[in-house]
Amino acid sequence: MTRPTIAVLNGPNLNLLGTREPELYGAATLSDIQARCEQVAAGLDVQVELFQSNHEGALVDEIQRRRGDAGIVLNAGAYTHTSVAIRDALAAVQVPFVEVHVSNVFAREDFRHHSYLSDLAAGVIVGCGVDGYEFALRRLAALTRV
Numbered sequence: 001m002t003r004p005t006i007a008v009l010n011g012p013n014l015n016l017l018g019t020r021e022p023e024l025y026g027a028a029t030l031s032d033i034q035a036r037c038e039q040v041a042a043g044l045d046v047q048v049e050l051f052q053s054n055h056e057g058a059l060v061d062e063i064q065r066r067r068g069d070a071g072i073v074l075n076a077g078a079y080t081h082t083s084v085a086i087r088d089a090l091a092a093v094q095v096p097f098v099e100v101h102v103s104n105v106f107a108r109e110d111f112r113h114h115s116y117l118s119d120l121a122a123g124v125i126v127g128c129g130v131d132g133y134e135f136a137l138r139r140l141a142a143l144t145r146v
């Protein structure tokens with residue numbers, strides 16, 4: 001039997017993790033996150049597929065492709081605070097998703113306190129560093145089993 005797929009989607013500037021504002025986002029790179037997610041996924045009997053784009057429409061296309069997946073771990077970056085299009089794509093595909101932010105967005109500028117996605121999410125993880133991706137993956141894997 002094929003293992004359920006959980007997509008790990010990253011939005012703008014997250015390709016720069018590891019070098020971008022390390023005091024906020026830490027030293028881990030997106031490749032480090034990929035390696036960790038793959039390792040955790042193997043133990044959970046799910047498969048992960050990572051995708052990153054700096055472009056809103058590319059993220060919308062990718063979310064649409066994810067219809068039928070078991071879950072989406074989503075760090076939409078700045079689009080979290082601006083994108084009705086990403087919200088609509090998530091509502092359309094009806095795939096459970098967990099919203100992740102590496103930094104504690106609530107301890108930052110006011111414009112980061114609002115998310116267009118959170119009320120649709122199965123869960124939201126903020127301020128746990130890159131561990132948040134693993135927590136989200138574990139949660140979505142658990143949801144596939146209920």
Ligand SMILES: O=C1C[C@@](O)(C(=O)O)C[C@@H](O)[C@@H]1O
Pocket residue numbers: 012013014075076077078079080100101102103104105112
């Ligand atoms: O790009 C990002 C990264 C972020 O999503 C985070 O992971 O903490 C928080 C966003 O406000 C910001 O625009």
